[in-house]
Amino acid sequence: MRWTRFLIGAAMLSLLTTCAQTKPLSPPPDTTQMIIIEEASASSPSGELTLTLSTPNSVPHWQALWKGKAITAPAKLGIAFASVRDLDHGLSIVSVTKVTHDKTWEQPWGERRLIRDHHTELAADFAHADGQRAFTLRVRLFDDGLGLRYEVPADGERIITDELTEFRLPEDAQTWWIEAGGWNRYEYLYQETPLSEVHRAHTPLTAKLPGGPYISIHEAALTDYAGMWLNQRRPGVLQADLAPWSDGAKVKVNGSFTTPWRTLQISETAAGLANSNIILNLNEPNRLGSDLSWIKPSKYVGIWWCMHVNECSWGSGDKHGATTERTTQYIDFAAKHGLDGVLIEGWNHGWNGDWFANGEVFDFTAPYPDFDLEYLSNYAKERNVHLIGHHETSGAVTNYEEQMEAAYALYQKLGISAVKTGYVADGGQLTRRDANGKTYHEWHDGQYAVRHHLRALQTAAKYKISLNAHEPVKDTGLRRTYPNALSREGARGQEYNAWGQPPNDPAHTTILPFTRMLAGPMDFTPGIFDLSFGKDLSEETRVQTTLAKQLALYVILYSPIQMAADLPRNYDARPDAFQFIKDVPVDWENSITLDGHPGDFIVTVRQERGTNAWYLGAITDENARTVQIPLDFLDGFAYEVQIYRDGPNADWRINPYAFETAFQTVSQHDTLTLQLAPGGGTAIAFIPVE
Ligand code: NOJ
Numbered sequence: 001m002r003w004t005r006f007l008i009g010a011a012m013l014s015l016l017t018t019c020a021q022t023k024p025l026s027p028p029p030d031t032t033q034m035i036i037i038e039e040a041s042a043s044s045p046s047g048e049l050t051l052t053l054s055t056p057n058s059v060p061h062w063q064a065l066w067k068g069k070a071i072t073a074p075a076k077l078g079i080a081f082a083s084v085r086d087l088d089h090g091l092s093i094v095s096v097t098k099v100t101h102d103k104t105w106e107q108p109w110g111e112r113r114l115i116r117d118h119h120t121e122l123a124a125d126f127a128h129a130d131g132q133r134a135f136t137l138r139v140r141l142f143d144d145g146l147g148l149r150y151e152v153p154a155d156g157e158r159i160i161t162d163e164l165t166e167f168r169l170p171e172d173a174q175t176w177w178i179e180a181g182g183w184n185r186y187e188y189l190y191q192e193t194p195l196s197e198v199h200r201a202h203t204p205l206t207a208k209l210p211g212g213p214y215i216s217i218h219e220a221a222l223t224d225y226a227g228m229w230l231n232q233r234r235p236g237v238l239q240a241d242l243a244p245w246s247d248g249a250k251v252k253v254n255g256s257f258t259t260p261w262r263t264l265q266i267s268e269t270a271a272g273l274a275n276s277n278i279i280l281n282l283n284e285p286n287r288l289g290s291d292l293s294w295i296k297p298s299k300y301v302g303i304w305w306c307m308h309v310n311e312c313s314w315g316s317g318d319k320h321g322a323t324t325e326r327t328t329q330y331i332d333f334a335a336k337h338g339l340d341g342v343l344i345e346g347w348n349h350g351w352n353g354d355w356f357a358n359g360e361v362f363d364f365t366a367p368y369p370d371f372d373l374e375y376l377s378n379y380a381k382e383r384n385v386h387l388i389g390h391h392e393t394s395g396a397v398t399n400y401e402e403q404m405e406a407a408y409a410l411y412q413k414l415g416i417s418a419v420k421t422g423y424v425a426d427g428g429q430l431t432r433r434d435a436n437g438k439t440y441h442e443w444h445d446g447q448y449a450v451r452h453h454l455r456a457l458q459t460a461a462k463y464k465i466s467l468n469a470h471e472p473v474k475d476t477g478l479r480r481t482y483p484n485a486l487s488r489e490g491a492r493g494q495e496y497n498a499w500g501q502p503p504n505d506p507a508h509t510t511i512l513p514f515t516r517m518l519a520g521p522m523d524f525t526p527g528i529f530d531l532s533f534g535k536d537l538s539e540e541t542r543v544q545t546t547l548a549k550q551l552a553l554y555v556i557l558y559s560p561i562q563m564a565a566d567l568p569r570n571y572d573a574r575p576d577a578f579q580f581i582k583d584v585p586v587d588w589e590n591s592i593t594l595d596g597h598p599g600d601f602i603v604t605v606r607q608e609r610g611t612n613a614w615y616l617g618a619i620t621d622e623n624a625r626t627v628q629i630p631l632d633f634l635d636g637f638a639y640e641v642q643i644y645r646d647g648p649n650a651d652w653r654i655n656p657y658a659f660e661t662a663f664q665t666v667s668q669h670d671t672l673t674l675q676l677a678p679g680g681g682t683a684i685a686f687i688p689v690e
């Protein structure tokens with residue numbers, strides 16, 4: 001083969017790329033005359049964020065610059081395979097295209113209705129020395145971050161043994177992270193350490209660079225690939241570490257494939273990370289058609305906390321929680337207070353015995369005899385309340401897949417349109433059964449689980465059912481494509497406060513918005529009012545917040561479904577505080593995180609969808625804090641302000657119930673001063689005065 005190499009520098013490249021602006025895709029390389037581009041770069045619309053691609057020693061590298069300064073060091077790109085040649089060396093950039101994109105799209109439900117997708121797209125073709133295209137690296141540069149992904153041409157069936165994408169960051173960057181590849185999936189307390197102390201971490205991983213911006217690494221549009229962990233190899237080098245299959249393969253591909261986007265969010269402030277839309281923007285538009293009226297943001301109560309605090313049981317017997325009688329009481333309670341849903345756990349066969357260990361016996365269409373499913377769904381409907389279904393699988397995924405259609409069909413017939421699923425099993429212990437009945441153990445975030453969760457969403461959509469998965473795979477923004485992906489867990493939720501092993505410390509919910517919540521909504525289940533459930537307050541294995549902070553969490557921790565998680569009798573005892581839970585919306589026109597720092601505090605405001613009312617949540621860690629809130633986010637009305645705050649001397653340790661409400665009138669020219677108690681918070685409703 002005869003071909004000539006031309007080396008093109010950055011200056012000439014910009015000319016080339018300008019000419020290529022109208023071409024959405026680059027042509028296959030001409031193997032007789034290969035143009036080699038030494039360096040390719042593109043900038044975000046404002047010019048503040050730049051990404052550069054290069055191939056020192058024929059190894060593909062990327063680097064990000066923020067306001068003219070390098071924020072990541074040149075880091076490798078590449079993919080390795082079991083039986084075909086690796087895509088990590090001997091490569092050159094042979095063609096580059098750039099386009100800009102600016103479009104605003106609407107979310108059917110969400111934390112904000114309108115989302116602007118404004119980015120520069122760079123597509124660089126990398127080729128082997130023989131001219132064969134290795135992959136296209138597609139990069140989207142937004143003003144608050146970037147996504148990059150590999151688009152790899154067909155080459156039959158292959159096994160990916162490793163993805164070699166690296167993120168190179170300063171070793172002393174202050175980092176918030178949880179361990180990946182451990183037994184407890186995503187349910188860890190966050191660690192705050194220098195980057196050099198990260199071992200293997202989940203994403204989103206968030207860091208503050210020394211003297212520089214906050215960044216967060218995550219991924220978007222994980223649909224048929226393994227979840228990415230970040231493994232610190234050499235100090236400062238986080239390498240993609242894909243959750244493996246039980247046979248050691250990382251990803252099984254057939255034909256051409258596209259990886260999820262590897263994302264880097266960047267902001268001068270921590271609040272800026274929380275206000276970013278890049279994860280959603282990097283997902284595909286809605287595929288569930290134009291009638292999405294069956295997908296309903298809602299508030300719910302449930303036969304749930306009573307199991308966690310050991311007052312009742314999931315399994316049948318004397319303590320059985322999900323009885324017809326108790327469920328009617330919950331339905332009556334929801335109807336009385338205008339809440340939409342009642343979740344019922346422990347309604348179906350399979351819970352008796354050690355359900356953690358044996359998911360194969362779950363039957364998703366067989367209610368216990370003391371739970372009259374049909375009667376209760378009608379009883380609820382007549383009161384304008386909906387039952388919320390529950391499918392705990394204990395990680396026995398094949399058992400669930402075998403019953404999924406029948407289970408969703410049953411719920412649809414009864415008018416049940418939302419289902420909470422659960423995959424309680426240690427990390428790496430999901431059970432997959434093959435056609436011969438042999439079982440294998442898989443990760444909650446390996447390709448097998450990723451495929452399962454997508455299949456569950458697609459199957460549920462056929463029956464007009466929305467899902468809320470616990471012990472899920474992490475969120476990567478698929479709710480844009482499948483809006484029936486309502487919410488999920490995937491972090492340490494309220495339940496840990498019941499179990500006390502240990503409970504969530506006061507800082508935990510100030511870290512979540514800057515880490516886990518960057519991925520998407522979380523079913524944290526706020527609203528515990530009896531903070532010690534029978535224990536003495538001096539015992540710290542209880543809820544480590546004030547009462548007011550529980551209310552603020554409804555605004556801070558976004559979810560389109562929010563649970564009023566406590567027992568009805570505890571709400572009956574505190575109508576003053578319960579009023580906020582009754583009033584707070586779950587669907588928003590806009591959301592703005594005003595201020596905050598992971599592990600310290602956060603202040604978020606949200607405008608109710610379809611009205612001019614605004615809601616505010618402010619929470620702090622174990623330290624008392626005074627925060628000033630200029631009200632310039634409000635519209636030009638006078639507002640009646642309903643404040644739910646820590647009372648005098650409130651303190652999560654010794655005086656968590658000190659609580660007061662206050663009312664005043666304000667406008668957008670005012671500033672509010674909030675006093676947050678240790679472990680405390682404030683919740684506010686701003687209602688426009690006609
Ligand atoms: C763990 C879930 O997080 C919790 O909400 C649920 O009650 C139990 N599994 C049982 O499914």
Ligand code: CA
Pocket residue numbers: 187470471489495
């Ligand atoms: Ca859980």
